[in-house]
Amino acid sequence: MEAVSLGILLCSIAFAIVVIYLSFMLKRVADVTRTLGTSVKFAEQQILEVLPELHQTLRETRVTVDELEKHVHTADQLVDTVHNAGKSMQHLNEAYSQYRQSVSEESFQNQIKSVIEGIKWGEAVNQVVTKKQSN
Incomplete structure (x- = not known):
């Protein structure tokens, strides 16, 4: 009978240890769950604050695009x-090349001289007009 009583006592002690361990574990789980709930509420508030700014940024991005x-x-x-x-x-270069090949050197030089004279006279007129406008 003593052995049975000792066995029951040991089982009772083991049960008490398991119950105490489970209560500590459940307390920790409750604390973690409470902290997680607080964190989730805080994150939800931050998301609700950020969403309007994000919408505005997306609108501005659309305008920029x-x-x-x-x-x-x-x-x-x-x-x-x-x-x-x-x-x-x-x-123009192709046309000039074809024209240059069809005209003799002397004829080409004469034509260039008349163009150069025209440019000189144009520059002289430009200088006169510029001086008149500055006075």
Whole structure:
């Protein structure tokens, strides 16, 4: 009988130790759950504060992207214009080359002299007009 009593006593002590351990564990779990709940509430408040700012930033970004799209379209047109100017210069060079080959050297020099004289007179007129405007 003593052995049975001793066995029951040991089981009771073991049960008491398990109950005490479980109560400490449950207390820790409750504390962690409470802290987690507080953290979640704080995070929710911060998210609610940040969302309007995020919406405003997205609207501004949309406006910026629309403006950027307009600028890119303008830049595309500018690139097309430069490309067309390059083509025109190439065609002009080809026409000049063909003309140069068809005209003799002496005839070409005479034509250049008349162009140079025209440029000189144009420069002289420009200087006179500039001096008159400054007075």
